[in-house]
Amino acid sequence: MPRDPQDDSDAFICEVCWHYFINEMTQAEVARMMGVTRLRVNQAIQKARAQGTVRIEIDSPFLPCIELQERLRSALGLTKALVAPANREAYDYHTPVGAALSSYLTEELRDGGWKRLGVSWGLTLESAVRRLPRLSNPALEVVSMLGGTSRGASFNAFSIASGLAEKLGAQYSLLTAPVYLSEGVDRAAFLAQELFAAHFAKFENLDAAVLTASDVSDKSFLVANGLPSEVTAADLRAAGSIGDVLGRFLGTDGKPIDHPIDRRAIGVSMETVAQVPLKIMAAAGPHKAPIIRAATRAGLVDTLVTDDVTAELLLAAEEEGA
Secondary structure, eight states, rough: OOOOOOOOOHHHHHHHHHIIIISOOHHHHHHHHTTSSSHHHHHHHHHHHTTTTTOOOOOOOTHHHHHHHHHHHHTOOOOOOEEEOOBTTTTTTTHHHHHHHHHHHHHHHOOOOOSEEEEOEEEEEEEHHOOOOOOOOOOOOEOOOOOBSSOTTOOOOOOOHHHHHHHHHOOOOOOSSSBBOOTTHHHHHTTHHHHHHHHHHHGGOOEEEOOBBBBTTTTTHHHISOOOOHHHHHHHHHOOOEEEEETTEOHHHHHOOOGGGGBBOOOOOOHHHSSSSSSEOOSSSGGGHHHHHHHHHHTTTSSEEEEHHHHHHHHHHHHHHH
């Protein structure tokens, strides 16, 4: 027998929801069976949700990270946030974040829309490269975005760009220069060389960039192995730096600090990075929370890949307004 079209009793709402949620019927099927319009079924479902008759619960070990991702995305104004569970007992942040970045890049590359991918360096990127499956992207060019060092062979700028390209089945272009020029070298004259001009031109046409971030401490590979001998971490902190992105030491506002080392850096400018359509930052470890926040303030991050410990610290800092 057809129902009263205005019937919105609790019994009616409960019956609609039972068929829709428990019996997994479509709204059209529920409407036909109960002799009402599909609109009435939809309205009953919405009312049930509003008054708490229906509560949807998700029971999964992944739920805490998914909740963190959404909170982090909203708090930092990101397009996307990916949060991996850290190995807290072993203080291992790089491995899970590298694995998450590897999965993300694999999914993004399936569309085949990228022609140029800029890359940074570091342990997290090395971890991601190791986990990437072998793909075929002959039209893709991987472009190193900063100079390199002679140390840290497996995760310096040269190895990351070439190793990533090998896994992706892509071409690559290396910035064959030191990350910082020696004191007294004319940067403009150095970069005027034809091979550097050609490489820097590629920075203007990147489809995406994979960035990392470091703090200004002995935990930073750049601080420990890449700085000129006459520059110390204490000098950089005194000048207001809280960390670096692509070898450029930034303040809390995400802008390069006023220090001679910035004028000796060889790599893409922060202004150019900000114009890249998709900026992916992979940063692991709670000591990197301040530089991550600074980078987001400066518009250097669209997608953030991090660990749950760091994510919680970032959220706490945002809530405190620090």
